[in-house]
Amino acid sequence: MKQYKPRDKITQKMTRDGLVEVNEAQQTAERISRREQDADFQKTPEQQAAQDAAVQLNPLSSGTSPPHAPGLAMKPDTGTAEQVFEHIDGRHTRKAAKKAARKAQQEATARTKSSRLQFTDEERATPELETYIKKFDKAADRLDAAKAAIPKKKTLAAERTFDEATGRGKTRLHFEEKEKPMPGKPAKNPLSRPAQEAGIFVHNKIHSVEKDNSGVEGAHKSEEAAERLGKYTTRKIKQGYRSHKLKPYRAAAKAEKAAANANVNFQYHKALTNNPQLASNPVSRLWQKQQIKRQYAKAARAGGAKGIRGAAENVRRTAKKTAEKTRQTAAFVARHPAGVIIAIAALLLFIMVFAGLSSCSSMFSGTLNGVLGTSYTSEDSDLVAVENAYVSKENELQSRIDNIERDYPGYDEYRYDLAAIGHNPHELASYLTALLQTYTPESAQAELNRVFDKQYTLTITETVEIRYRTETSTDEDGNTTTEEVPYEYYILNVKLTNKPISSLAPELLTPEQLEMFRVYLETSGNKPLIFGGGSPDGTPSEDLSGVDFVNGTRPGNTAVVDIAKAQVGNVGGYPYWSWYGFNSRVEWCACFVSWCYNQMGKSEPRFAACQSQGIPWFQSHGQWGDRSYPNIAPGDAIFFDWDLDGSADHVGIVIGTDGSRVYTVEGNSGDACKVKSYSLDYACIKGYGLMNWN
Incomplete structure (x- = not known):
């Protein structure tokens, strides 16, 4: 009877040993993967080799078959014996690599303790060195304890190993314990600056109204004090927390320094023990000690304990040379x-x-x-140029205010609440010098814009009021009716605030810069006349009781002269610059002249700067006379150019003239009101502002 054989049915399956080809008809399996077969690491290499050899001779005898095909016979895997021995060699290589890595790590750990010396039995048995060895051991123990107290962190590190047998590399991950780095300065909160600006804005709003209500003023002062206390407390808490975090690092640094000193001290006394000639005389001994300590300290910084021991031979040679030089010197002195x-x-x-x-x-x-x-560090030309640039910005602001009704037409009413536009030039120069040191118009431009925006605040708001007007109407029958008709009344409110630069300095400068700002402002940068407006004359006021004046053809005004002379002796000029509208002291000679004219009912001229405001007013009104003008009269303004640069620096009021000299009353002459006199041909007289009194 003919026997039929089943057709071979070949399938491939992936097992933990790799790709296996299975003959379903013959119930056999053959491993066809080229990947190295994994060994059973629960068995020794010898047991694994014996099992692999048995499998090679009789694949079915091991009783192991692929889990997906129980009972399948595995065909002999060619090259299995070679792979087994390669695996054994690879395992031995990996064990050797791990052992070498552990040894390297131990050596690295030992190298980190460079401050601890290993003393020999001979050194410990030397009585002269026993005390210094004990001191060093204590210092080293304290250093080890301090380093152990430094916070640690575990970091994941990758270690790359290579199998020489197979030529393959493997990456192993493990945790390493490292010291945490010293924490840096805490990052600034990005919201702190906007919050500070908002707080300043709120406080300024309250400041503008608190003078009208003592209760609001008291509450505001209490609230500001509480804010300062809260900020101070928060700052101290942060400083204490940071100091606590840095304490282990400070202790480690201190202990390391003490261990280094003990190390150097031991080495020095060891050198003395090995070289008795160093103790020949006190001077030589002191000099030698300093030389050896410096050399050992340098060796310690360069190479730790090993470097110090390596420097011992150098010290010994140096000691011999020094002792020989000392003996030669002593012999020369004796001769x-x-x-x-x-x-x-x-x-x-x-x-x-x-x-x-x-x-x-x-x-x-x-x-x-x-x-x-205490002097301005910038060039005089740069100081004046920056001041002129700031004045130009103020002039632009004044022009904008003057054209409000042109730029905002159509309103029923314009209401103005305007602070005076002006600043103290020395405040600006002192601020920029404290902040920038030396500056030019280009380098100071950004800071000028910043200060200007903070000093001046122009607010334009619109208000709409409902008002009523009476309208009369007549109907067809001729009856007249009167009624109140509401309508909208548009008001444009224009408000300008001016904060002195001195009030802005505390919030814009650091404490050190603020101190320098106050010094520069106090001394006017040792250049009080660079911006004009004052006289450095420190001499006393003159006595004019015996002078007979010769009146000119122009009528004068002795009343304004009497008002000016009554102010003689005033120091600081507060009544005059505060009347003008300044919140702090400025160069006040022009304010003094304007104040005197105002006391006589003259609203003009009103000026706070000589060259940019006073002289242009007189010239534009046809009331200017040069320095040789003969018909000056009591009450006229006299302008001075102290440095003869063509720009007026100072102004006063003419009392009169006797034909050869002119007599004046001046404000801000050495920061005081004084009576002065000058020769009519005095070179610093720039000209006269001629007043009309009718």
Whole structure:
């Protein structure tokens, strides 16, 4: 009878040993994967090799078959024996690599403790070194404890190993314990600056109305005090928290320094023990000690304990050379005692003379440094150019206010609440010098814009009021009716506030810069006349009781002269610059003249600057006379150009003239009101503002 054989049905399946080809008809399986077969790591390499060899000879005897095809016979896998031995060699290689890595890590750990020396039995048995060894051991123990107290963190590290047998690499991950780095400064909160600006805005709003209500003023002051206390408390808490976090690092640094000192001290005394010639005399011993300590300290910084021990031989050689030089020097002194005494006496005389000269130079340099430290550091031309640039911005602001009704037409009413436009030039220069040190118009432009925006605030708001007007109407029958008709009344409110630069400085400058700002402002940068407006004259006011004045052809006004003379002796000019509208002291000579004219009922001229405001007013009204004008009269304004640069620096009021001299009353003459006199041909007289009194 013919027997039929089933057709071979070949399938491929993936197992943990790789790709296996299974013959379903013959119930056999063959591993066809080229991947290295994994070994059973629960068995020793010898047991695994014996099992693999048995499988090679009889695939079915091992009783192991693919889990997906129980009972299937595995065909012999060619090259299995070679792969087994390669696996055994690879395992031994990996074990050796791990052992080498552990040894390297232990060596690295040992190298980190560079401050601890390993003393020999001979060193410990030396009585002269016993004390210093104990001190070093204590210092090293404290250093180890301090380093152990530093916060640690575990980081995930990747280690790359290579199998030489197979030529394949593997990456293993493990955790390493490292010291946390010293924390830096805490990051600033990006919202702190906007919050500060908002707080300043709110406080300024309250400041503008608190003078009208004492209760609001008291509550506001209490609230500001609470804010300052809260900020101070928060700052101290943050500082304390940061100091607590840095305490382990500070302790480790202190302990490391102490261990280094103990290390150097031990090495020094060891050198003394090994080289007795170093203790020949006290001077030599002191000098040698300093030399050896410096050399050991340098070695410690360069190479730790190993470097210090390596420097011992160098120190020994240095000690021998130094001792030999000391003996040679002593022999020379013994041979030439008179010459040595003369040389010492000459040296002492030179030191005395040099000390006297140096004390004088110190006094001079101290005075010079004091002057330089309180002076503006920028060039005079840059100081004036920056001041003119700021004045130009103020002029633009004034022009904008003057054209409000042109730029905002159609309103029924315009209401103005305007602060005076002006600033103290020395406040601006002191602020910029404290902040920027030396500046030019280009480098100061951004800061000028910033200060200007904070000093001046122009607010334009619209208000609509419902008002009523009476309208009369007549109907067809001729009856007249009167009624109140509502309508909208449009008002444009224009408000300008002016904060002095001195009030802005505390919020814009650091404490150190603020201190310098106040110094510069106090001394006017040692250039009080650079912006004009004042006289440095420190002499007393003159007595005119015996002077007979010769009146000119122009009638004068002795009443305004009497008002001006009554102010003689005033210091600081507060009544005049505060009347003008300034919140803090400015160069006030022009304010004084304007105030005197105002006391006589004159609303003009009104000026706070000589060159940019006073002279242009007189010239535009045809009331200007040059320095040779003969018909000056009491009450006229006299302008001075102290540095003869063509720009007026100072102004006063003419009392009269006797034909050869002119007599004046001046404000801000040495920061006081004084009576002065000058020759009519005095070069610093720029000209006269001629007043009309009718």
